Amino acid sequence: xxxxxxxxxxxxxxxxxxxxxxxxxxxxxxxxxxxxxxxxxxxxxxxxxxxxxxxxxxxxxxxxxxxxxxxxxxxxxxxxxxxxxxxxxxxxxxxxxxxxxxxxxxxxxxxxxxxxxxxxxxxxxxxxxxxxxxxxxxxxxxxxxxxxxxxxxxxxxxxxxxxxxxxxxxxxxxxxxxxxxxxxxxxxxxxxxxxxxxxxxxxxxxxxxxxxxxxxxxxxxxxxxxxxxxxxxxxxxxxxxxxxxxxxxxxxxxxxxxxxxxxxxxxxx
Amino acid sequence: xxxxxxxxxxxxxxxxxxxxxxxxxxxxxxxxxxxxxxxxxxxxxxxxxxxxxxxxxxxxxxxxxxxxxxxxxxxxxxxxxxxxxxxxxxxxxxxxxxxxxxxxxxxxxxxxxxxxxxxxxxxxxxxxxxxxxxxxxxxxxxxxxxxxxxxxxxxxxxxxxxxxxxxxxxxxxxxxxxxxxxxxxxxxxxxxxxxxxxxxxxxxxxxxxxxxxxxxxxxxxxxxxxxxxxxxxxxxxxxxxxxxxxxxxxxxxxxxxxxxxxxxxxxxxxxxxxxxxxxxxxxxxxxx
Numbered sequence: 001x002x003x004x005x006x007x008x009x010x011x012x013x014x015x016x017x018x019x020x021x022x023x024x025x026x027x028x029x030x031x032x033x034x035x036x037x038x039x040x041x042x043x044x045x046x047x048x049x050x051x052x053x054x055x056x057x058x059x060x061x062x063x064x065x066x067x068x069x070x071x072x073x074x075x076x077x078x079x080x081x082x083x084x085x086x087x088x089x090x091x092x093x094x095x096x097x098x099x100x101x102x103x104x105x106x107x108x109x110x111x112x113x114x115x116x117x118x119x120x121x122x123x124x125x126x127x128x129x130x131x132x133x134x135x136x137x138x139x140x141x142x143x144x145x146x147x148x149x150x151x152x153x154x155x156x157x158x159x160x161x162x163x164x165x166x167x168x169x170x171x172x173x174x175x176x177x178x179x180x181x182x183x184x185x186x187x188x189x190x191x192x193x194x195x196x197x198x199x200x201x202x203x204x205x206x207x208x209x210x211x212x213x214x215x216x217x218x219x220x221x222x223x224x225x226x227x228x229x230x231x232x233x234x235x236x237x238x239x240x241x242x243x244x245x246x247x248x249x250x251x252x253x254x255x256x257x258x259x260x261x262x263x264x265x266x267x268x269x
Numbered sequence: 270x271x272x273x274x275x276x277x278x279x280x281x282x283x284x285x286x287x288x289x290x291x292x293x294x295x296x297x298x299x300x301x302x303x304x305x306x307x308x309x310x311x312x313x314x315x316x317x318x319x320x321x322x323x324x325x326x327x328x329x330x331x332x333x334x335x336x337x338x339x340x341x342x343x344x345x346x347x348x349x350x351x352x353x354x355x356x357x358x359x360x361x362x363x364x365x366x367x368x369x370x371x372x373x374x375x376x377x378x379x380x381x382x383x384x385x386x387x388x389x390x391x392x393x394x395x396x397x398x399x400x401x402x403x404x405x406x407x408x409x410x411x412x413x414x415x416x417x418x419x420x421x422x423x424x425x426x427x428x429x430x431x432x433x434x435x436x437x438x439x440x441x442x443x444x445x446x447x448x449x450x451x452x453x454x455x456x457x458x459x460x461x462x463x464x465x466x467x468x469x470x471x472x473x474x475x476x477x478x479x480x481x482x483x484x485x486x487x488x489x490x491x492x493x494x495x496x497x498x499x500x501x502x503x504x505x506x507x508x509x510x511x512x513x514x515x516x517x518x519x520x521x522x523x524x525x526x527x528x529x530x531x532x533x534x535x536x537x538x539x540x541x542x543x544x545x546x547x548x549x550x551x552x553x554x555x556x557x
Contacts, residue, residue, distance in 0.1 A: 008359040015356050016373050019430065022392045023376065025399045029391065037397050083284040090281035095274045102282065107550075108543045109293050113491030115512035116532040119519040120296030143292040146285055158554075204381040206494045207512075211520065221383045235397065242384045249379030257371040260378070261438040265480045268550055269442040 030239035037235045052240035065223030075138035077198040080145040088153035106147035118211045125212055134217045137209045145198040155267020156190025196256050197263040303529035321530035334514040342489045345428045353436025360441050374434040386498025389427040417507035424496045424508055439481045443474035476553045483546045511535060
C-alpha cells in the first residue's frame with residue numbers, strides 16, 4: 001500500500017489546495033505592510049506585521065462595523081428561530097387548510113432575490129422611521145431566514161416519532177410544557193443547525209444590510225469600502241478586515257460539520 | 270408520517286405569517302404599485318398601465334441581462350455538478366480526515382459574499398495577486414477589468430471556488446446513504462468502477478443532485494455581491510447580471526417604474542423555478 005499512490009488523496013489535496021490558496025493569499029496580505037504588498041511580490045510576509053489588525057481593533061469606525069453586524073445578525077437569528085419553531089411543528093404534525101400553499105409560499109421567499117426587495121424595503125423602513133437601525137436589517141433578513149428556519153426545523157421534526165407527542169399528552173403535559181421540556185431537547189441539534197444557518201445567511205448578506213443603513217447600524221461589509229481612500233486602496237487593512245469576517249464561521253464550523261449539507265438543502269438530505 | 274387534520278395549527282403558523290407578510294407582501298405590493306405608475310417627482314403619480322412592461326419587453330436591456338444570466342447559470346452548473354460529484358467520490362468516508370476535509374471544504378461557503386468578491390479581486394490582480402501575477406509571469410496578458418472574456422472566466426472560477434463544495438457535500442450525503450451490501454454485491458458481480466457509479470451511486474444520488482442543481486440555479490440566478498465587487502458589472506456591461514442591472518436601475522438611476530416592472534418579471538421566473546423545486550422536494554419526502 002505504501003508504494004501505491006492513492007488517487008483519491010491526490011484529488012482531495014488538489015481540490016483543497018484550490019480552495020485554500022485564495023484564502024491563504026488574503027491572510028498573507030493581511031500580515032504585510034502596504035509597502036510590501038505593492039512593492040515586492042512574496043509568497044509569505046517578509047516583515048511580519050500585525051498593524052493592520054491593530055488598526056481595525058482600535059478604530060471605532062472599524063470595529064463598530066463588526067458590532068453592528070453582530071447585533072442585527074443575533075437579533076435576526078433569535079427572531080427567526082423563535083417564530084419558526086411553532087410553525088415548523090405545525091407543518092410537521094398537522095394538516096390544515098392551505099398548509100401546502102403556505103409551505104410553498106415560504107420557499108419562494110427563501111428564493112426571492114434581495115435585489116427585488118432592496119428599494120421597497122428602503123421605502124418601507126424609511127416611512128416607519130426604522131431606517132439605519134439594527135432592527136430594520138434584522139427584520140429585512142427575516143425575509144429569507146424565517147422560511148429557511150421553518151424548512152430546516154421541519155426536516156428535523158419529521159424525524160421525531162409522533163408517539164412521543166401522544167404519550168406526553170396522555171401523561172398530562174400541556175402543549176407548552178411538552179414543547180419546551182420534551183420536544184425541544186429532542187430536536188436540539190436541529191435548533192442549533194437552524195440558528196447556525198440563520199446566523200450565516202444574515203452575516204454574509206450585503207445588499208439589504210447596506211441599503212438599509214447609513215451610519216448608526218452600518219455593517220462591516222459596507223465599512224470595508226472605506227479602505228478605498230484618496231491615496232489609493234489600503235490593501236493590508238482591507239485584507240485584515242476580510243480575514244476577521246471569516247472568523248465567526250470558522251469558529252463554529254467544526255460543530256456543525258455533519259449538518260452543512262442538510263442545512264443548505266433546507267433540511268432535506 | 271400520518272398527519273392529523275387540525276385547523277388550529279394555524280395559530281402556530283401565525284407569527285411566521287405576520288412576520289413574512291410584513292417583510293415580503295407589503296414590499297412586493299409597493300413594487301406592483303410602482304410598476305403601473307409614472308411619476309415626475311414630488312410624489313405625484315400617474316396611472317401608466319402596462320406601459321413599463323411593454324417598454325421593458327421591447328428594450329434590449331432586460332433581454333441582454335437575462336441572456337447573460339442564463340449563460341452564467343448554465344456554465345457554472347455544467348462545471349460545478351460534475352466536479353462536485355467527482356470530489357464527493359474521492360472524499361474520505363470516515364475518521365478524523367473525513368471531518369477535517371468537511372470543515373475545510375465548508376469554509377468558502379461561510380465567507381461573506383463581498384469578502385469572496387474581495388478575495389478574488391485581490392487574487393486576480395496582476396500586481397499584487399497570486400493568480401494574476403502567475404498568469405502574467407506565464408506570459409498571458411490577463412486583465413479582468415479590461416477584457417470581458419477574462420472577467421467572465423474570473424467570475425466563473427470564483428463561483429466554482431465558492432459553491433462546488435456545496436454540491437460535493439450534498440452528493441457526499443447521498444453516497445453515505447448507500448449500504449455496504451450494495452458494493453459487496455457489485456464486487457461479486459465483478460462490476461466495473463463505471464458500472465458501480467452508473468447503476469448504484471448515481472441513482473442513489475439522483476435526489477440530492479436534483480436539490481443541488483436547483484439550489485445552484487436559484488442562487489446563481491440572483492447573484493449580486495460577488496461579481497459586483499470583482500468587476501462592478503463591467504467591463505462595459507459584460508458581467509451585468511439580472512440583480513446587478515436591477516439594482517443599477519432601482520437604486521442608481523431611481524427609475525421606479527421600469528425597475529418595478531423588471532422586478533415583477535424577475536420574481537415570476539423565480540416563482541416558476543421555486544415551484545419545480547417544491548415539487549421535487551415533496552416527491553423526495555414521499556419516497557424517503
